[in-house]
């Protein structure tokens with residue numbers, strides 16, 4: 001087992017509800033959803049946050065966004081709209097230090113982006 005829970009989810013050592021997978025990216029349901037649809041998209045290569053990801057290999061950001069585009073284009077999310085959020089560090093309220101992109105939708109979200 002890795003110390004990183006999302007690496008364990010990638011390796012299938014921890015269970016998750018997978019909605020998308022290719023050789024680089026995994027998309028799965030958030031365990032504690034904040035909207036009717038709340039998914040997490042992660043790269044299979046570990047990085048701590050999106051700034052760390054960009055410094056390590058910026059193409060990983062497009063790998064994840066291409067996966068989000070492919071997934072959402074195949075269902076009502078793209079037609080109805082959705083939100084992509086990535087939290088960084090303490091003030092960003094990041095709890096899991098494997099870069100992840102929240103995909104939120106399935107209903108009209110609140111206008112609150114911060115406090």
Ligand code: 5GP
Nearest residue numbers: 005016028029030031032087093094095096
């Ligand atoms: P953060 O606050 O780091 O941006 O978001 C972490 C997200 O991961 C939270 O929305 C939380 O519900 C989700 N999460 C934490 N542990 C697990 C887990 O073991 N499985 C799944 N599917 N989601 C998790």
Ligand code: ZN
Nearest residue numbers: 004007046098
């Ligand atoms: Zn990890």
